[in-house]
Amino acid sequence: MTDTRIQHLARTLVNYSxxxxxxxxxxxxxxxxxxxxxxxxxxxxxxxxxxxxxxxQLSDWNYLFMSEANEEQLSFVxxxxxxxxxxxxxxxxIRSDLNTREMTNIDPKRHxxxxxxxxxxxxxxxxxxxxxxFRWVITAFPTHALAxxxxxxxxxxxDFVYKATFADTDDAVAAWxxxxxxxxxxxxxxxxxxxxxxxxxxxxxxxxxxxxxxxxSDGDRNMPSGEIFTSPIEDSAEGWYWGSYxxxxxxxxxxxxxxxxKAGKVVEAKAERNEVYLKEMIGLDEGSCRLGEFAIGTxxxxxxxxxxxxxxxxxxxxxHIALGSGxxxxxxxxxxxxxxxxxxxxxxxxxxxxxxxLFYDSGTFKI
Amino acid sequence: xxxSRIANLAKILVHYSTKIEPGDQVAVTGHAIAEPxxxxxxxxxxxxxxxxxxxxRMSGTDYIFYSEANEEQLKYVxxxQKMAIEEFDALIQLYSGTNTKSLTNVDPVKQxxxxxxxxxxxxxxxxxxxxxELDWVIAMYPTPAYAxxxxxxxQELEDYVYSTTYAxxxxxVARWxxxxxxxxxxxxxxxxxxQVVVKGPSVDLALSIEGRPFIxSDGRNNMPSGEIFTSPVENSINGWIKFTYPAILRGREVSGIEIHLKDGRVEKxxxxxxxDFLIAMLDxxEGARGVGEFAIGTxxxxxxxxxxxxxxxxxxxxxHMAxxxxxxxxxxxxxxxIHWDMICEMRDGGKxxxxxxLFYDSGEFVVDR
Numbered sequence: 001m002t003d004t005r006i007q008h009l010a011r012t013l014v015n016y017s018x019x020x021x022x023x024x025x026x027x028x029x030x031x032x033x034x035x036x037x038x039x040x041x042x043x044x045x046x047x048x049x050x051x052x053x054x055x056x057q058l059s060d061w062n063y064l065f066m067s068e069a070n071e072e073q074l075s076f077v078x079x080x081x082x083x084x085x086x087x088x089x090x091x092x093x094i095r096s097d098l099n100t101r102e103m104t105n106i107d108p109k110r111h112x113x114x115x116x117x118x119x120x121x122x123x124x125x126x127x128x129x130x131x132x133x134f135r136w137v138i139t140a141f142p143t144h145a146l147a148x149x150x151x152x153x154x155x156x157x158x159d160f161v162y163k164a165t166f167a168d169t170d171d172a173v174a175a176w177x178x179x180x181x182x183x184x185x186x187x188x189x190x191x192x193x194x195x196x197x198x199x200x201x202x203x204x205x206x207x208x209x210x211x212x213x214x215x216x217s218d219g220d221r222n223m224p225s226g227e228i229f230t231s232p233i234e235d236s237a238e239g240w241y242w243g244s245y246x247x248x249x250x251x252x253x254x255x256x257x258x259x260x261x262k263a264g265k266v267v268e269a270k271a272e273r274n275e276v277y278l279k280e281m282i283g284l285d286e287g288s289c290r291l292g293e294f295a296i297g298t299x300x301x302x303x304x305x306x307x308x309x310x311x312x313x314x315x316x317x318x319x320h321i322a323l324g325s326g327x328x329x330x331x332x333x334x335x336x337x338x339x340x341x342x343x344x345x346x347x348x349x350x351x352x353x354x355x356x357x358l359f360y361d362s363g364t365f366k367i
Numbered sequence: 368x369x370x371s372r373i374a375n376l377a378k379i380l381v382h383y384s385t386k387i388e389p390g391d392q393v394a395v396t397g398h399a400i401a402e403p404x405x406x407x408x409x410x411x412x413x414x415x416x417x418x419x420x421x422x423x424r425m426s427g428t429d430y431i432f433y434s435e436a437n438e439e440q441l442k443y444v445x446x447x448q449k450m451a452i453e454e455f456d457a458l459i460q461l462y463s464g465t466n467t468k469s470l471t472n473v474d475p476v477k478q479x480x481x482x483x484x485x486x487x488x489x490x491x492x493x494x495x496x497x498x499x500e501l502d503w504v505i506a507m508y509p510t511p512a513y514a515x516x517x518x519x520x521x522q523e524l525e526d527y528v529y530s531t532t533y534a535x536x537x538x539x540v541a542r543w544x545x546x547x548x549x550x551x552x553x554x555x556x557x558x559x560x561x562q563v564v565v566k567g568p569s570v571d572l573a574l575s576i577e578g579r580p581f582i583x584s585d586g587r588n589n590m591p592s593g594e595i596f597t598s599p600v601e602n603s604i605n606g607w608i609k610f611t612y613p614a615i616l617r618g619r620e621v622s623g624i625e626i627h628l629k630d631g632r633v634e635k636x637x638x639x640x641x642x643d644f645l646i647a648m649l650d651x652x653e654g655a656r657g658v659g660e661f662a663i664g665t666x667x668x669x670x671x672x673x674x675x676x677x678x679x680x681x682x683x684x685x686x687h688m689a690x691x692x693x694x695x696x697x698x699x700x701x702x703x704x705i706h707w708d709m710i711c712e713m714r715d716g717g718k719x720x721x722x723x724x725l726f727y728d729s730g731e732f733v734v735d736r
Contacts, residue, residue: 063520099511102520144426144466145515153430153469273640
């Protein structure tokens with residue numbers, strides 16, 4: 001019999017995250033290693049009256065493709081992938097890496113060529129997901145590789161994933177609805193507010209959010225989720241920010257990031273390790289030296305850093321900022337090839353003031 | 368048909384490293400994921416006339432053991448393992464885990480209890496390997512877990528493992544015989560020498576090797592190998608060294624290590640990252656601040672750091688030292704529960720003088736041999 005937690009996760013994805021309806025065409029993407037979850041997700045989609053379309057990859061297919069493909073092949077857009085994005089009603093994307101570092105030695109230019117070819121599809125995807133025509137969610141299936149990055153055994157990591165998604169409870173959907181409601185109170189309160197000031201041992205940063213919406217990230221697109229976020233006014237950031245956790249971007253790990261902002265721009269960037277990469281990314285394009293996101297993690301079921309952004313940015317008691325592209329649906333205008341989340345701990349005296357009122361203190365919301 | 372390089376690696380392990388003979392009882396350990404290599408080893412042992420005994424392990428049992436076992440179970444010694452070590456003629460061990468970090472959160476006390484219980488058996492193992500009754504070799508079967516540590520794809524790690532073991536050549540056994548001969552000339556030349564001085568951008572050390580034979584590590588016990596090593600005279604080491612590669616012990620990584628030695632003892636130890644762990648390990652016991660090994664890596668095909676000591680300590684153009692336990696076969700007297708190898712780059716102008724004669728310069732042996 002399947003681990004009941006896998007069944008719970010499948011039900012959450014299908015009935016809560018993307019709310020599959022009768023006749024919905026839903027693609028399920030994952031590697032063969034995620035087979036137990038793919039199977040249960042398929043079962044739940046069928047029960048909801050939809051049409052599951054599993055797109056299952058070999059474990060090392062991506063590396064094989066990126067190392068062998070010529071330029072023409074790199075630019076080729078898989079017609080099936082195109083159809084999913086342009087016509088399907090939904091997508092469940094499962095991260096189930098067998099080796100999280102397999103792309104380390106692939107020339108980044110090759111990723112660039114591919115990204116360029118996929119740009120028109122990405123635009124369609126953005127539009128269709130903004131309008132609600134296309135509902136998608138990203139989740140993870142516990143593998144040895146993800147466990148190894150988290151410095152856990154596979155069993156420990158399984159417990160971690162199913163706890164963070166509430167799949168270890170009898171009614172995960174009810175748990176997520178409760179989180180939705182709690183976060184909605186915060187988001188409603190923040191509507192119409194102007195200035196945010198985060199201050200504490202790791203941060204002294206002011207940003208304006210005037211006219212910007214906060215998103216209630218309640219498990220609809222990321223499972224697990226548990227965060228509220230917005231795109232701050234692009235030229236408003238003033239102060240400094242220290243990332244108390246390693247900042248990871250495309251497999252590169254930068255430790256002890258310290259950023260100083262003036263009029264929205266990074267004016268100084270330092271790191272204890274891999275500072276060169278940090279500076280390279282900040283200098284990448286016009287938008288990569290500005291903030292695309294300001295966010296607060298709320299998921300108290302995520303208690304340890306696992307080197308996996310799907311989990312880490314939602315850690316209860318932390319906040320994060322992202323350098324680079326913002327969210328147009330929240331009013332963000334920053335454009336960049338980068339969106340790099342950098343997380344810091346707020347549990348040791350970190351506070352957030354909104355228009356002068358204490359909103360958050362040491363991991364707890366005060367309103 | 369299997370990857371021919373896998374069959375080649377099996378041939379090296381059976382016909383070169385352990386030289387299995389008719390009637391030999393051989394134990395082979397590895398994880399189920401290593402099945403392709405385990406099968407080829409099985410085949411080669413049979414062809415050599417030996418008796419293969421496969422002790423195949425499942426991924427995850429170590430973690431379950433340490434989280435579930437009570438004290439009595441922790442102290443249990445497997446009779447199969449006991450028999451292999453006490454009675455068998457050869458032991459082939461594969462690194463083939465599926466998660467190199469699975470024991471990170473296990474209570475170290477439990478690991479200690481288990482290690483102590485194996486102490487007597489370990490002693491027997493040391494005796495029988497030293498006398499030549501038990502041949503042994505450690506090798507790697509490339510898995511995604513090791514590839515991830517190496518920051519490579521699995522295919523890249525496969526290429527690396529089969530290149531550094533010469534399994535990608537037509538006659539790897541001949542190649543390893545050549546390496547043995549080349550290194551033997553160095554070891555023979557070093558015999559009877561007394562004083563070693565190491566100088567370079569990252570090191571300025573003097574040590575005595577008087578009465579300490581060098582060992583020709585030619586692929587019999589480690590595959591790949593390619594190093595010559597000895598245990599220096601315990602109280603003779605003076606000077607400083609910066610280890611240019613991260614040093615890894617029990618899954619923890621320490622980088623930017625600088626060590627100052629006086630009369631063979633670590634006098635000052637600093638590190639850029641994880642200094643606390645470095646100091647704690649050097650304070651494990653009396654012998655941990657002494658030097659157990661001085662070695663020169665010679666394998667030119669090992670040309671990048673992959674966070675795996677089986678490979679990294681043999682990088683051609685590097686030297687390494689180990690703090691803690693020395694080798695009895697090199698007449699070492701240093702005893703410790705740790706043996707921590709740390710690696711230093713020499714291709715950047717590092718030189719080794721032996722009894723005032725230039726022996727090694729920037730990664731090349733220059734002595735007339």
